[in-house]
Amino acid sequence: MKIAVxxxxxxxxAQVDPRFGRAAYILVVDTETLAVDVLDNSENVNAFKGAxxxxxxxxxxxxxxxxxxxxxxxxAFKTLEAAGxxxxxxxxxxxxxxxxxxxxxxxxxxxxxxxxxxx
Amino acid sequence: MLISVASGKGGTGxxxxxxxxxxxxxxxxxxxxxxxxxxxAHLFLHPDMDTTEQVWAQVPEVNQDxxxxxxxxxxxxxFRALVVAGKSLLVFPELCHSCGGCFEVCPENALNEGRRExxxxxxxxxxxxxxxxxxxxxxxxxxxPLIRKVRAHVRPDKINIIDxxxxxxxxxxxxxxxxxxxxxxxxxxxxxxxxxxxAVEAVKVLGLPHGxxxxxxxxxxxxxxxxxxxxNIPILMExxxxxxxxxxxxxxxxxxxxxxxxxxxxxxxxxxxxSCLA
Numbered sequence: 423m424k425i426a427v428x429x430x431x432x433x434x435x436a437q438v439d440p441r442f443g444r445a446a447y448i449l450v451v452d453t454e455t456l457a458v459d460v461l462d463n464s465e466n467v468n469a470f471k472g473a474x475x476x477x478x479x480x481x482x483x484x485x486x487x488x489x490x491x492x493x494x495x496x497x498a499f500k501t502l503e504a505a506g507x508x509x510x511x512x513x514x515x516x517x518x519x520x521x522x523x524x525x526x527x528x529x530x531x532x533x534x535x536x537x538x539x540x541x
Numbered sequence: 542m543l544i545s546v547a548s549g550k551g552g553t554g555x556x557x558x559x560x561x562x563x564x565x566x567x568x569x570x571x572x573x574x575x576x577x578x579x580x581x582a583h584l585f586l587h588p589d590m591d592t593t594e595q596v597w598a599q600v601p602e603v604n605q606d607x608x609x610x611x612x613x614x615x616x617x618x619x620f621r622a623l624v625v626a627g628k629s630l631l632v633f634p635e636l637c638h639s640c641g642g643c644f645e646v647c648p649e650n651a652l653n654e655g656r657r658e659x660x661x662x663x664x665x666x667x668x669x670x671x672x673x674x675x676x677x678x679x680x681x682x683x684x685x686p687l688i689r690k691v692r693a694h695v696r697p698d699k700i701n702i703i704d705x706x707x708x709x710x711x712x713x714x715x716x717x718x719x720x721x722x723x724x725x726x727x728x729x730x731x732x733x734x735x736x737x738x739x740a741v742e743a744v745k746v747l748g749l750p751h752g753x754x755x756x757x758x759x760x761x762x763x764x765x766x767x768x769x770x771x772x773n774i775p776i777l778m779e780x781x782x783x784x785x786x787x788x789x790x791x792x793x794x795x796x797x798x799x800x801x802x803x804x805x806x807x808x809x810x811x812x813x814x815x816s817c818l819a
Contacts, residue, residue, distance in 0.1 A: 469621070475621060477624060479626055
């Protein structure tokens with residue numbers, strides 16, 4: 423399956439970006455092959471409003487079924503929920519480590535947004 | 542006639558000038574409180590309010606059965622209020638600016654007219670003076686649409702006085718645009734001057750006749766007067782820095798009510814505005 427991970431860099435050794443909507447990059451990773459699709463999120467980084475909503479729509483369009491990130495606000499969560507994308511919060515470390523933890527079932531999915539809007 | 546009372550800096554005395562001017566003109570005037578984020582003219586005029594109207598912004602609502610996810614509405618919305626998530630179109634009404642573009646481009650008629658509350662408008666009267674107050678809903682971020690609705694209460698046969706919000710951003714422009722005269726209130730301090738210059742630049746862009754009231758005029762320095770002279774902005778009135786005036790303000794009393802000679806001074810201010818426009 424494909425999962426999206428918010429990232430400070432463009433490869434699997436980069437650190438997870440704790441922000442979702444305004445993350446520097448979002449990597450869509452195939453959990454079987456570890457093939458990476460790098461999404462440049464710079465347009466959303468500088469968005470006045472609605473960054474999380476746009477990022478959520480973007481990863482859904484790319485076929486991600488789950489999102490690994492630091493925190494997720496209410497509008498982003500609502501969009502992800504509608505798109506059927508599961509959310510894991512409080513993810514830290516490298517992208518590769520996060521993907522491995524995910525495959526090993528170490529994470530549980532969030533049931534709600536964990537921060538307010540404009541976090 | 543339509544006079545807006547504005548300032549760059551907050552707390553310079555816009556409401557003091559607007560309410561006293563309106564009170565002094567009495568039944569010839571209407572006061573419209575367009576500082577909708579924190580309206581306060583009523584604290585000094587104590588009007589009896591007799592009507593309240595809710596004001597709404599038009600926002601889209603999605604008929605998911607009719608929507609084909611063509612994204613034409615998503616593409617036209619520069620405020621990103623619409624988004625496709627999986628197999629559904631979502632609306633975030635708080636981001637919508639009510640431009641109506643999405644309704645225009647939808648080929649399936651899949652958007653229905655919904656609404657978001659902007660706030661309310663109260664109308665009433667005080668000593669024969671008509672009072673209109675806009676009050677933005679707590680949590681609402683957009684005040685210009687409500688300000689325009691307050692301005693819809695302008696009476697062409699009267700002297701309409703708009704108490705504008707402070708600053709130089711969209712709400713102020715919404716309150717000043719198209720008025721016959723902008724009465725700018727400032728204080729003779731570095732902050733007052735700095736923000737006055739910004740406000741004057743905005744007024745010039747709008748091409749509106751304007752004049753100055755200097756409040757707390759015997760404090761600070763001469764730089765506001767020097768600036769007014771250099772820019773050819775008439776100083777129409779000065780209000781001294783006076784403890785008695787501050788005390789009456791703190792009790793919600795008008796200067797013109799406490800000291801009737803000020804009624805004449807504010808009526809003169811109106812005559813000076815008329816002369817500026819002649």
